[in-house]
Amino acid sequence: MLTIENLDCRYGQVIAVSGLSLEIAKGELVTLIGSNGAGKSTTLKAISGLLKPSAGRILFEGVDITGASPREILARGIAHCPEGRRVFPQMSVEENLEMGSFLRRDAAGIAADKARLYERFPILLERRTQAAGTLSGGEQQMLAISRALMSRPKLVLFDEPSLGLAPNIVERTFDIIRQIRSEGTTVALVEQNAYAALELSDRAYVLEQGHMTLSGPARGLLADPHVQSAYLGTSDAIPVN
Amino acid sequence: MRPGALDRDQRRFSLDQLLQHGLNAIILGGTYALLGIGLTLIFGIMKVVNFTHGEVYAFGAYVMFALVMPLGVNFFVALVLAMALGILLGAAIELLLLSRLRDADIDTTMLVMIGAWIAMQNTEQLAWTGVAHSIKNPFPPEPLVWGALSVSWNRLFVFAVASLLIAGTYYLVNWTKFGKALRATFQDRDTAALMGVRIDRVNTATFALGSGLAAAAGALLGPVFVVVPTMGDLAASKAFAIVILGGLGSVVGATVGGFILAFAEELGSGYISSGYRDAMGFVLIILILLVRPTGLFALKERIS
Ligand SMILES: Nc1ncnc2c1ncn2[C@@H]1O[C@H](COP(=O)(O)OP(=O)(O)OP(=O)(O)O)[C@@H](O)[C@H]1O
Ligand SMILES: [Mg+2]
Numbered sequence: 001m002l003t004i005e006n007l008d009c010r011y012g013q014v015i016a017v018s019g020l021s022l023e024i025a026k027g028e029l030v031t032l033i034g035s036n037g038a039g040k041s042t043t044l045k046a047i048s049g050l051l052k053p054s055a056g057r058i059l060f061e062g063v064d065i066t067g068a069s070p071r072e073i074l075a076r077g078i079a080h081c082p083e084g085r086r087v088f089p090q091m092s093v094e095e096n097l098e099m100g101s102f103l104r105r106d107a108a109g110i111a112a113d114k115a116r117l118y119e120r121f122p123i124l125l126e127r128r129t130q131a132a133g134t135l136s137g138g139e140q141q142m143l144a145i146s147r148a149l150m151s152r153p154k155l156v157l158f159d160e161p162s163l164g165l166a167p168n169i170v171e172r173t174f175d176i177i178r179q180i181r182s183e184g185t186t187v188a189l190v191e192q193n194a195y196a197a198l199e200l201s202d203r204a205y206v207l208e209q210g211h212m213t214l215s216g217p218a219r220g221l222l223a224d225p226h227v228q229s230a231y232l233g234t235s236d237a238i239p240v241n
Numbered sequence: 242m243r244p245g246a247l248d249r250d251q252r253r254f255s256l257d258q259l260l261q262h263g264l265n266a267i268i269l270g271g272t273y274a275l276l277g278i279g280l281t282l283i284f285g286i287m288k289v290v291n292f293t294h295g296e297v298y299a300f301g302a303y304v305m306f307a308l309v310m311p312l313g314v315n316f317f318v319a320l321v322l323a324m325a326l327g328i329l330l331g332a333a334i335e336l337l338l339l340s341r342l343r344d345a346d347i348d349t350t351m352l353v354m355i356g357a358w359i360a361m362q363n364t365e366q367l368a369w370t371g372v373a374h375s376i377k378n379p380f381p382p383e384p385l386v387w388g389a390l391s392v393s394w395n396r397l398f399v400f401a402v403a404s405l406l407i408a409g410t411y412y413l414v415n416w417t418k419f420g421k422a423l424r425a426t427f428q429d430r431d432t433a434a435l436m437g438v439r440i441d442r443v444n445t446a447t448f449a450l451g452s453g454l455a456a457a458a459g460a461l462l463g464p465v466f467v468v469v470p471t472m473g474d475l476a477a478s479k480a481f482a483i484v485i486l487g488g489l490g491s492v493v494g495a496t497v498g499g500f501i502l503a504f505a506e507e508l509g510s511g512y513i514s515s516g517y518r519d520a521m522g523f524v525l526i527i528l529i530l531l532v533r534p535t536g537l538f539a540l541k542e543r544i545s
Contacts, residue, residue, distance in 0.1 A: 048435060049434075050431055050434065050435065069434075069439075070434045070435050070437070071434070071437040071438070071439060074435065074436070074437045075437065079435075080435050082431070082432060082435065086429055086431075086432040088424070088425050088428045088429055088432070088433075089428055089429075090424070090428055091421075091424060091425065091428065095421060098421065099421065099425050099433070099436045100436060102418075102421075102422070102436045102437045102438060103436075103437040147436075151436075151437075
């Protein structure tokens with residue numbers, strides 16, 4: 001579904017991603033793990049068009065989308081749920097959801113999707129007219145996820161959805177991602193919370209300083225000694241099957 | 242005559258005077274609000290300090306003059322045309338100058354805008370000379386009198402049109418899809434782009450809208466005062482005062498800020514000295530920056 005070939009991304013002189021290739025098949029849940037500054041967010045931004053890659057190709061459903069605008073890429077079916085949630089703070093919860101369906105014209109479908117999301121997240125219905133900036137972190141994350149789903153994407157990119165959330169909310173967030181995937185949406189997930197992310201995923205890529213260093217089935221990476229020591233903390237602290 | 246009677250008359254006189262100042266302020270405040278809304282939208286969305294704002298205001302007044310006086314175009318038609326040309330001028334400035342400076346640093350953008358300001362002012366001087374012109378208006382010359390209060394028909398008309406434009410802008414920003422795109426861009430540009438908003442179009446439309454409002458203010462006030470090439474400078478400084486008063490990017494703030502400035506000017510010139518009228522804006526800026534630097538209507542938000 002998504003193919004990245006030899007992607008290079010830079011910010012001025014800073015090389016953030018170099019020679020990255022990866023593949024995501026339809027229906028998969030694929031995780032990118034890596035430490036701070038490894039280039040995970042940069043990769044997602046290149047996919048969603050926020051950033052123009054300096055080299056390489058990105059193909060989505062066989063179409064070259066390298067350097068296309070975020071609008072075109074969204075219209076093709078890729079939604080990006082950005083790092084730090086990024087809800088529109090002074091807009092109401094409802095308006096945030098409506099921004100998610102900005103490109104859609106089917107009023108009835110939009111209303112139905114909104115109703116379904118409100119049913120799934122009753123707290124959002126309760127806070128419907130409240131400014132999104134006044135929601136708690138967990139509520140904002142539910143809103144950010146809902147907003148991304150409002151475009152009816154084929155592929156969703158989640159950038160650190162568990163960042164800064166209380167443990168029970170983190171669990172909830174991963175449950176939701178699992179659900180989204182089970183409903184047939186393909187998911188690319190970036191996480192610091194590597195253990196939980198790998199448990200959830202089919203496959204994973206490990207990024208280090210802009211290079212892909214490891215890849216494979218998530219189960220395998222969970223058992224990999226390098227991954228264990230670098231991303232899963234001390235291996236005796238976390239049970240690995 | 243008993244001394245008490247004189248007192249009462251004097252008090253009556255000063256109350257009337259106060260009401261008259263208040264009325265003048267409300268009428269003037271409408272156009273100030275237009276100027277301020279235009280500038281605050283442009284700054285809020287594009288983070289551009291728009292030094293051409295005053296010149297677009299002057300442009301509106303000059304278009305009005307050129308159409309009504311030498312060409313004899315109907316006053317109301319000329320007003321609509323002045324506004325439309327102001328919108329086009331704004332779009333042209335954005336597309337020709339600002340859209341190429343998207344990645345430039347703030348100093349470069351400011352210098353370019355200052356250059357545009359000087360160029361526009363000198364073009365006005367070249368086209369229409371430095372002599373002040375007046376514009377004839379079609380309203381009855383005798384003012385509308387109500388008790389001790391009086392107001393000219395022309396000023397009433399200015400207030401009515403300004404109010405309509407403010408209400409229209411408020412509606413546009415808060416209740417239309419375009420307005421939603423505008424606010425989203427203001428609050429988080431990258432995320433708005435991820436929602437499918439075309440940021441470059443929002444920029445052009447915002448600059449055009451803000452310029453249209455400034456041109457409307459100029460076209461409305463041109464016939465009230467006179468038209469001179471330097472008229473934009475004072476208008477620009479007032480617009481900046483209003484934006485600082487109201488907080489950046491807030492339509493409501495700019496509206497209230499416009500009225501506050503008008504009241505300060507009216508009361509300052511009425512009760513201190515008429516020479517202080519145009520200084521009141523700066524006095525307010527200093528006070529606000531000392532007491533509440535984010536403006537009176539800074540938007541509260543929680544960034545978690
Ligand atoms: N706007 C920018 N300007 C300059 N350098 C940047 C910019 N954004 C990111 N970088 C640099 O690019 C590299 C990759 O950043 P990126 O945000 O992709 O990392 P990340 O893997 O998402 O990290 P984190 O886990 O902290 O979110 C880093 O070295 C970072 O400093
Ligand atoms: Mg990141």
